Amino acid sequence: MGLTPLASADLFTGKVVSITDGxxxxxxxxxxxxxxxxxTGIDAPERKQPYFNRSKQILSDLCFDKPAAVDSLGRxxxxxxxxxxxxxxxxxxxxxxxxxxxxxxxxxNTDSSLVEYQSKAQAARKGLWQEPNPVPPWEWRRK
Incomplete structure (x- = not known):
């Protein structure tokens, strides 16, 4: 995921009109x-991977058809x-x-708070952490 700088501002606002995946x-x-x-900093399950639909649905429930702001790091x-x-x-x-x-x-990832959130989700066995050996998407893609 090489970053290339954006020509315009680092903050975008608008309305979420579609959810591609998680x-x-x-x-x-x-x-x-x-x-x-x-x-940034996260990776959600791939299309044929367990929890893909759930991940996409949760992001949709949170963001679809709602105002959003994006603090951008580039493209x-x-x-x-x-x-x-x-x-x-x-x-x-x-x-x-x-x-x-x-x-x-x-x-x-460069945000340590995300690591803390993941630890909490793992400890609570939320979502994909209910599985005995969930496979991260970057490993799934290599197969």
């Missing part, structure tokens, strides 16, 4: 620009905006980890 949304800005946004190689997403006042990145429907993406 870590990607589409945001429609007030200027009617449609942005694909990847939530990835797929031209998605990378950032911390707040939906209707809630930190979506942290929420997904705390609900046990996304992993901390240790390779790219």
């Amino acid at each position: 870590d990607t949304i589409k945001l429609l800005t007030p200027e009617k620009e449609l942005l694909r946004v990847r939530l 990835d190689r797929y031209q998605r905006v990378l950032g911390r997403v707040t939906c209707d006042g809630v930190d979506a990145n942290a929420y997904m980890v705390f609900q046990g429907v996304a992993w901390v993406y240790t390779k790219y």
Whole structure:
């Protein structure tokens, strides 16, 4: 996920118009620009992986059709905006980890609070942490 700087501001606002999966949304800005946004520091289950539907549904319940702000870190190689997403006042990145429907993406995460949320979710056996050996998405993709 190499970062490339954004040409414009580091903060985007708008309305969430689509949920791709548990870590990607589409945001429609007030200027009617449609942005694909990847939530940084987390990685949600892949399409055929257990908890994919649950993860997508939880992000949808939190963000779909609601106002959102994206504190951007740049763009990835797929031209998605990378950032911390707040939906209707809630930190979506942290929420997904705390609900046990996304992993901390240790390779790219720089926020220690996400690690704490994941530990709490694991201790409470929330979501995917109910499974005996949940497979992180980055390992799933390698198969």
